[in-house]
Amino acid sequence: PDTFSQEAWFQTTSTIGGRITGFANRAIANTAIPAGLGDVRTRESIASVANQWMQSGQADNSAFAANFLRTIRQFPADQVAGLERKFFTNVSNANAPVLRLLTAADIHPVAVNVLNQQRDGRFLLPSASAGTNLLPGNGTFGREIEHIQSFPTFFNSWSGSGTLEHNFSSNDRLRLNYIKSQQFVEEAFGWANSSPSPTLGLTPGYVASLSHVHTFSPSLINDLRGGFFELYNTRISKFRDINNSTLGIFNPLEKAVGGLAALMPTIDIVTQRGGAGIGNAWDFFDRQRNAYMMDTITHIRGSHSLQFGAELRRTTLGGEYMARTNGDLDYQNWVLFFTGHGASGGGSDLDQGDTRRNYRTWDTSLFLQDDWKVTRNFTLNLGLRYDYFGWFRELNGRIGTYFNREAAARANVPEGYHIARNHLIFQPNFNPLAMGLYISPEVPLDLRMVHQAQRDTIFRPDRNNLAPRLGFAWQPGIVKRLVVRGGYGLYYERPSGAFKSDLQLSSPFFIYQNVPAPPDMADPYPRLNINPFTIPLNVRIQRDANGGAAWRRFDGSPFPLTEPFSAKNFTFIDPFIQTPYTQQWTLNIQYEPWAGNVFDIRYVGTRGVGLFAKINMAQPVDPRVTPVNGFTNIRTATGALLNPDFFVPSEYLGLGRANGFRLLSNWANSNYHGLQAMFRRRFQNNLLVNAAYTWAKTLDNISSNGGVVEHDARRIANNRGPADFDRTHRLTLAYIYQFPVLRSNRVLGAVAGGWSLNGMLTLQSGSPFSAVGGAAANAYWAQVGRTRVDFVANKTAADARKTGSVQSRIDQFFDPTVFMNSDDRWGNTGRNILRGPVQRQFDFALAKSIRFTEVVNCELRWELFNAFNQPTFSNxxxxxxxxxxxxxxxxTSTIGGPRTMQVAVRARF
Incomplete structure (x- = not known):
């Protein structure tokens, strides 16, 4: 605002779900900050402000002094070097405290810009108004006024379709289908704890297909089809009028890269209740286009029905991912924000790189199938399919991966980065800033480990995707209405779309760079003090007399305090990655004891082979077992634990212990075995029923597609256990009952007729989970991201399981005393050895159908979800x-919601 004031400088602001605790501007207006950067109209100190504030009768001197001194403790020199000396000590005697209070001249010009930034007549960071709720101060923060912001979220969705069919003759039929859809959402708050910064979600899409069926003869038919599909998936700032430079902040990527990287940063300020801020985070847009053509020929010959054909598909994927290339600035309180001193120890960051991508690829498929009626009651289905899924090419060469020592030897190529040859990195006078990397000019640029890839697609083609299919159907002659079916199939799926984002965020195209306590809000983003084009990184380890270790630059000098080094985390795609596939087999019996009622019992098995997962190749080595990088112990001579980042294999030095070299490859596998029983009753005697029960088990070594293997990644077999989504039992029951119509009385029939009761029941076992512990107390020599704990001696998972209702076990659903921390070893408990609460849901609907004419009717519905208001507890x-x-x-929490009722009206005409 043109005049910004506060009760006392220790006022804070906070937001929780749109609530913002802001400044008490009603008290005084003596510290005036002009909208421009040039001058400050008054240099009156906060001391005089506080004096006038106290004279208003709201506080006394002792209360002010107590709160003031308590607040000082929140940001001494342990947070920002020099800040304590500047504001809270005597210049001539550092041991003599003096209250050197902030003046308006201490306010950073960028903070002034942020406070005065407006859009549509509103301040981005609003001030509290008079008459709002006053929150009392505490030992850390002063009094706060709660400012509640309410802004609507808009949602709009529509779709339409059309079909045009024309028969040129009895042998030629043309059909055109078109579907158009649009979803639009406008969210007022881009992320939790923010001021309004509207974000638009746009997902327009359309599908068009054209088919031509030509009948050469009753036994020879050709079906030619073609189509086009397009879908946008966008989450982007509604307003893109404010950049870093608008606020007076220098972001080198704003001009060098542009796009989403040019937008204003996110600015977060820690307050009494959490944090408040402005800006947008994690904006992105994606566009997928797919065009295809398929031709199928059907030839009937005797007892054989043959089908063979081919399919050609063209896929393009484009988009951009912000990933905070626009910058993120965190401040631990308002004073640090005013003075432009960032949060100590990190929190702020500038993710460097260029995430814009434009991928292209081709897919080809061939297939052949024979439906052979062997006898009157026995049929065989034999088929074979071939799929070639092309790997992506990127229009501007922004694609590549890293060949580690093993992969380089296998491919007989040099170790290092292999990047598409048309990338700008191979151009003369290459400047890393052109690809979004802000490198210190003192760092020598070394491109010796950057090589032109042998293929524009980078990855080795996978051309052996043959998928056989076999099925049968048999109807025993001695048992009528009984059918036995079975089959086996192997199925490949297009893989590369699953790791599109990994390609976007892989090194050297993208590097995360933390911003530790930036001293200047106008130039807060540090440069990379490493050469990002080599692995291991060009860093050194310096040891002291006690065996302690610290990172040093390439020349042995310390890293600057404003640009320190922390181990990097990179993601790469295995250059030999292959198409994952699943094998499926089934045997089922269907029996119809009476017309319209079918029992179906089947066994289903599925095996997933070569599924995608990531393993951290840079997981630390225990130096007590295998010396690494000059270390033979995990502690210094004084007993202090060493940073496990120093224990990564020398091949990956400088990369992080938990996620340093995440290699996406075919690490995962899964198995599913299930007994499925179903009963289906077609609508008869006013009743329709569909019931299903499954007894099954799914085992895998990682459940998320492309997730990182937990615990000890070098022993991936130890992660085999129930899948995260495994449900041992599941029962569903759906029904519709129509009440009989009273036809004897027309009036009563109109009132009492047309009623129906619908219901849905779901019962299922709880989901499995693991007993885990902190990295500092389990395998603490490695300190990876997620570690499992130990069993207490002579205890097992069975000892941890307790009986009784969930409500009686809310505070202790399982016995935690069965477990203990594993200290310096890998824990011996398995993955997903425990299981959460069972889940159940009852939904009902009562409907009344009213017919006005032969072509116009209306349905009124009263719907109850979670009808008995039963809580569904989380794990x-x-x-x-x-x-x-x-x-x-x-x-401590539930999933789903309480009983919900709604009334709906549906008109049909």
Missing amino acids: PNATLPAAGFGTMGAI
Whole structure:
């Protein structure tokens, strides 16, 4: 605002779900900050402001002094070097404290710009108004006024379709289909704890297909089809009028890269209740286009029905991912924001790189199938399909991967980055800033480990995707209305779309760079102090007399305080990655004891082979077992634990212990075995029923597609266990009952007729989970992201399981005393050895159908979801603290919602 004021400089602001605790501007207006950067109209200190504030009768001197001194402790020199000396000590005697209070001249010009930035007549960071709720101060923060912001979210969705069919003759039929859809959402708050920064979600799409069927003869038919599909998936700022430079902040990527990287940064300020801020985070847009053509020839010859054909598909994927290339600035309180001192220890970041992509690829498929009626009651289905899924090419060469020592030897190529040859990195006078990398000029640029890839697609083609299919159907002559079916099939799926984002965020095209306590808000983003084009990174390890270790630059000098080094995390795609596939087999019996009622019992098996997952190749080595990088112990001479980042294999030095070299490849596998029983009753005697029960088990070593293998990644077999989504039992029951119509009385029939009761029942077992612990207390020599704990001696998972209702076990759903931290070893508990609460849901609907004419009728519905208002509990807390048991075993949240009722009206004409 043109005049910004506060009760006292220790006022804070906070938001929770759109609530913002802001400044009490009603008290005084003595510290005036002009909208421009040039001058400050008054240099009156906060001391005089506070004095006038106290004279208003709202506080006394002792209360002000107490709160003031308590607040000082929140940001001394342990947070920002020099800040304590500047504001809270005597210049001539550092040991003599003095209250050197902020003046208006201490306010950073960028902070002034942020406070005065407006859009549509509103301040981006609003001030609280008079008459709002006053929150009392505490030992950390002063009093706050709660400012509640309410802005609507808009949603709009529509779709339409059309079909045009024309028969040129009895032998030629042409059919055109078109479907258009549009979804639009406008969210007022781009992320939680923010001021309004509208974000638009746009997902327009359309599908068009054209088919021509020509009948040469009753036994020879050709079906030619073609089509086009397009879908946009966008989440982007509604307003893109404010950039870093608009606020006076220098972001080198704003001009070098542009696009989403040019938008304003996110600015977060820690407050009494959490944080508040402005800006947008994680904007993105994606566009997928797919064109295809398929021709199928059907030839009937005797007892054989032959089908063979081919399919050609063209896929393009384009888009951009912000990933905070626009910058993120965090401040631990308002004083640090005013003075432009960033949060100590990190939190702020500038993700460097260029995430714009424009991928192209071709797919080809051939297929052949024979439906052979062997006898009157026995049929065989024999088929073979071939799929070639092309790997992506990128229009501007923004695609590549890293060949580590093993992959390079296998491919007989040099170790290092292999990038598409048309990328700008191979152009003369290459400047890394052109690809979004802001490197210190003191760092020597070394491109010796950057090579032109042998293929524009980078990855080795996978051309052996043959998929056989076999099925049969048999109807025994001695048992009528009984059919036995079975089959086996192998299925490949297009893989590369699954790791599109990994390609966008892989090195050297993208590098995360933390911003530790930036001292200047106008130039907060640090440069890379490493050469990003080599692995291991060009860093050194310096040891002290006690065996302690610290990172040093390429020349042995310390990293600047404003540009320190932390181990990097990279993701790469295995250059030998292959198309994953699944094998499926089934045997089922269908029996219809009476017309319209079918029992179906089947066994289903599925095996997933070569599924996608990531393993951190840079997982630390235990130096007590295998010396690494000059280390033979995990502690210094004084007993302090060393940073496990120093224990990564020398091939990956400088990369992080938990996620340093995430290699996406065919690491995962899965197995599913299930007994499925179903009963289907067609609508008869006013009743329709569909019931299904499944007893099944799914085992895998990782459940998320492309997720990182947990615990000890070098022993992936130890992660085999129930899948995260495994449900041992599941029962569903759906029914519709129409009440009989009273036909004897027309009036009563109109009132009492047309009623129906619908219902849906779902019962299922709980989902499995693991007992995990903190990295500092389990395998602490490695400190990877997620580690499992130990069993107490002579205990097993069975000892942890408790009986009784969920409500009686809310505070201790399982026994946590069965588990203990594993200290410097890998924990011996398995993955997903425990299972959460069972889940159930009852939904009902009562409907009344009214017919006005032969072509016009209306349906009124009263619907109840979770009709009995039963809570569905989430899994309990399964994390074991470093000391004690904390809340381990306690259920602290639910999933789903309470009973919900709604009334609906549907008109048909």
